[in-house]
Amino acid sequence: MGERNARHEYDAIVIGSGISGGWAAKELTEKGLKTLVLERGKEVKHLKDYPTTNLMPWELQHAGDISFKEKQDNPILSRCYNYKEDSKHFFAGDKDHPYEQTKPFDWIRGDQVGGKSLLWARHTQRWSDFDFTGPARDGYAVDWPIRYKDIAPWYSYVETFAGISGNKDGIDSLPDGEFLPPMELNCVEKHFKDHVAKNYKNRHVIIGRCAHITEMKPIYAQQGRVSCQYRDLCRRGCPFGGYFSSNASTLPWAEKTGNLTLLPDAIVHSVIYDDKAGKATGVRVINAKTNAATEYFAKIIFVNASAMATNQVLLNSLSPRFPQGLGNDNGLLGKFIAFHNFRGKISARYNGLLDYTTEGRRPGSAYMPRFRNVYKQETDFLRGYAVSLAGRGVNDIAAHWGETLKNELARKDYDGWSINAGLMGETIPKETNTVSLNRQQNDKWGIPLLQFNVDYDQNDEAMLKDFFEQVAEMLETGGFTDIKTRDTHQAPGLDIHEMGGVRMGNDPQTSLLNKWNQLHACKNVFVTDGACMTSTSTQNPSLTYMALTARAVDYAFKELKKQNL
Amino acid sequence: MKRREAIRYLFITGSAVWLFPACGSSSENASQVLSISELDLVTDIAETVIPSTGTPGAKELGIQHFIHKMISDCRSAAYQKDFIAGLHAFKDHIKKNTGNNWAALTTEDRQRALNGIVLKNGGNKTVQNCVKEIRELTINGYKSSEYYLKIQDYKLVPGHFYGCVKVKKNIV
Numbered sequence: 001m002g003e004r005n006a007r008h009e010y011d012a013i014v015i016g017s018g019i020s021g022g023w024a025a026k027e028l029t030e031k032g033l034k035t036l037v038l039e040r041g042k043e044v045k046h047l048k049d050y051p052t053t054n055l056m057p058w059e060l061q062h063a064g065d066i067s068f069k070e071k072q073d074n075p076i077l078s079r080c081y082n083y084k085e086d087s088k089h090f091f092a093g094d095k096d097h098p099y100e101q102t103k104p105f106d107w108i109r110g111d112q113v114g115g116k117s118l119l120w121a122r123h124t125q126r127w128s129d130f131d132f133t134g135p136a137r138d139g140y141a142v143d144w145p146i147r148y149k150d151i152a153p154w155y156s157y158v159e160t161f162a163g164i165s166g167n168k169d170g171i172d173s174l175p176d177g178e179f180l181p182p183m184e185l186n187c188v189e190k191h192f193k194d195h196v197a198k199n200y201k202n203r204h205v206i207i208g209r210c211a212h213i214t215e216m217k218p219i220y221a222q223q224g225r226v227s228c229q230y231r232d233l234c235r236r237g238c239p240f241g242g243y244f245s246s247n248a249s250t251l252p253w254a255e256k257t258g259n260l261t262l263l264p265d266a267i268v269h270s271v272i273y274d275d276k277a278g279k280a281t282g283v284r285v286i287n288a289k290t291n292a293a294t295e296y297f298a299k300i301i302f303v304n305a306s307a308m309a310t311n312q313v314l315l316n317s318l319s320p321r322f323p324q325g326l327g328n329d330n331g332l333l334g335k336f337i338a339f340h341n342f343r344g345k346i347s348a349r350y351n352g353l354l355d356y357t358t359e360g361r362r363p364g365s366a367y368m369p370r371f372r373n374v375y376k377q378e379t380d381f382l383r384g385y386a387v388s389l390a391g392r393g394v395n396d397i398a399a400h401w402g403e404t405l406k407n408e409l410a411r412k413d414y415d416g417w418s419i420n421a422g423l424m425g426e427t428i429p430k431e432t433n434t435v436s437l438n439r440q441q442n443d444k445w446g447i448p449l450l451q452f453n454v455d456y457d458q459n460d461e462a463m464l465k466d467f468f469e470q471v472a473e474m475l476e477t478g479g480f481t482d483i484k485t486r487d488t489h490q491a492p493g494l495d496i497h498e499m500g501g502v503r504m505g506n507d508p509q510t511s512l513l514n515k516w517n518q519l520h521a522c523k524n525v526f527v528t529d530g531a532c533m534t535s536t537s538t539q540n541p542s543l544t545y546m547a548l549t550a551r552a553v554d555y556a557f558k559e560l561k562k563q564n565l
Numbered sequence: 566m567k568r569r570e571a572i573r574y575l576f577i578t579g580s581a582v583w584l585f586p587a588c589g590s591s592s593e594n595a596s597q598v599l600s601i602s603e604l605d606l607v608t609d610i611a612e613t614v615i616p617s618t619g620t621p622g623a624k625e626l627g628i629q630h631f632i633h634k635m636i637s638d639c640r641s642a643a644y645q646k647d648f649i650a651g652l653h654a655f656k657d658h659i660k661k662n663t664g665n666n667w668a669a670l671t672t673e674d675r676q677r678a679l680n681g682i683v684l685k686n687g688g689n690k691t692v693q694n695c696v697k698e699i700r701e702l703t704i705n706g707y708k709s710s711e712y713y714l715k716i717q718d719y720k721l722v723p724g725h726f727y728g729c730v731k732v733k734k735n736i737v
Binding site for chain 2: 054056057058059060061062063065066067068069183184185186187189190229230231233354355356357358359360361362397398399401402403405406409410412413
């Protein structure tokens with residue numbers, strides 16, 4: 001396709017190579033479409049570009065910590081749990097990637113091929129109809145244009161390829177999937193699980209379903225991946241491909257088709273809309289290193305730049321037909337931003353099970369699916385929250401010095417266990433929670449800065465209070481002591497579950513995308529990352545982005561064949 | 566030291582050069598904030614927290630260089646100033662509280678004195694913060710050291726996770 005290439009023409013363009021962009025690339029190229037993937041960050045090749053992956057603990061300069069200079073330069077990133085000495089090269093630095101905050105918002109971004117799929121927490125819980133019918137039942141946002149039955153086969157499809165471990169728990173609100181064997185709970189988590197099962201109706205403690213290969217199958221061997229080795233060093237990039245990332249899985253798969261062109265350091269400025277043709281024809285790209293502008297053309301465009309950056313690209317895509325941003329006839333683009341409320345943390349102590357320990361390092365945690373307001377409204381706040389749970393053994397070394405301290409540090413048994421619970425609360429999308437462009441202020445690539453105006457509300461405060469009460473009570477009746485609750489007061493965004501702004505819906509008056517993730521007003525542009533989310537539910541969202549992406553590509557390809565696009 | 570641990574130690578100490586975090590860069594003294602005498606005192610305190618007892622202690626493992634690196638690279642200038650002030654007030658504080666010079670104290674007396682500073686929360690806040698920091702970094706550096714992790718049979722690639730394993734009673 002030399003001549004074609006010289007004209008920068010492709011069948012499809014994908015903006016972004018993170019978790020959903022990687023899926024778009026895989027699906028499009030497998031269907032035979034010549035596909036250009038544009039990534040604003042640097043190239044990161046699986047295995048080759050994981051510089052810290054095999055470092056021993058004593059080979060790190062600062063035992064994992066970030067230097068003071070780096071913290072000063074990156075005050076936002078420094079608040080992210082995963083921004084460490086061995087992973088800092090995978091984050092977009094605060095200085096070079098500015099944005100504006102009318103209200104505080106921690107925008108955490110990956111800066112490479114693979115995006116945040118190298119950095120994610122890898123938990124992959126399915127949504128259920130309790131989630132998809134939520135807005136309609138409880139009267140917020142707009143009705144989702146899809147139901148569980150529409151996405152269920154696509155969940156199965158992406159789970160089988162990505163490799164999802166989990167237990168078939170048979171819980172209404174958290175449908176089972178195509179699971180590889182589950183990871184184990186440790187004894188204190190198991191104790192809490194048994195306690196909750198015995199004493200609380202419709203409340204469940206399970207091992208989180210997560211994107212790790214726990215049993216080899218030919219499909220993983222074909223991807224060049226093997227089973228998780230329980231290093232729990234995922235943020236470095238996994239030399240085994242034990243967890244799912246674009247780098248280890250979808251991108252090399254797409255590359256093997258011969259249909260993929262991957263362009264790193266390619267910052268998308270905007271989508272080009274042709275008024276005469278009545279559709280998008282391509283994208284305008286700024287080279288991150290040279291600032292040179294180039295245009296690329298394709299029949300269909302998938303926008304997977306990451307939830308908020310996708311809003312930025314569309315808001316910056318101006319044409320006579322769309323003076324407020326691509327597809328933005330109703331003025332709702334960039335509105336109804338939502339996220340997950342992660343402010344609540346609880347720690348507690350359990351002084352039993354002293355004869356037990358763990359072996360290996362599990363790269364995931366236990367999980368309680370939402371139990372509030374599931375079957376009917378039962379509290380004074382809307383919706384509910386999931387709880388992440390992680391237990392670990394602890395030793396009390398504070399009073400020890402010298403040889404006794406050395407002996408304490410050598411012990412394999414524990415003085416007790418601690419458990420840490422984290423709130424994962426659904427937030428209600430509101431028109432007042434917005435991102436917009438500040439057209440007076442550009443970044444160094446000439447792109448207007450994204451401005452955040454996103455905040456918590458009373459519903460979030462009431463839910464936080466309920467989380468503290470309910471989880472503390474379950475821990476207390478379960479024999480836990482020293483129960484401490486903490487409101488981190490963290491800004492929205494640090495959950496890294498930001499969503500919305502380009503929401504799906506049935507009605508073009510009140511939504512941007514239809515049920516196929518297609519812009520109502522510009523049918524050859526699809527948005528399948530977090531920007532498309534109508535509501536947030538409580539589950540970690542990436543699995544849903546993957547399923548929506550595969551489903552949308554399938555539809556786009558059929559429409560393309562019918563010459564409808 | 567128990568026999569089995571000793572045998573293990575002998576077995577592992579073939580090379581006798583232990584690596585610790587930051588050890589690759591201890592020559593970059595230009596950016597390091599402690600004077601030689603201040604570093605000596607840090608070394609002394611670290612060695613009190615984790616002394617050589619037939620198995621290597623903090624000094625032998627070079628933990629003082631790790632502490633120095635962490636204070637130099639990962640703390641603010643204001644924090645460094647307080648930390649150094651804490652070091653300078655330390656010996657007077659010891660003298661006032663024990664009636665003896667730091668240099669004259671036995672290891673046990675030193676441990677008791679440090680324990681008083683860290684756990685009783687009385688006295689000079691600057692000294693307290695300084696000693697707490699040294700203790701914490703000593704433990705962190707020790708637990709990240711090649712020596713400790715080999716003794717503990719650390720595996721970069723465990724290959725499995727078992728959530729509930731009956732504990733084997735300790736060898737020490």
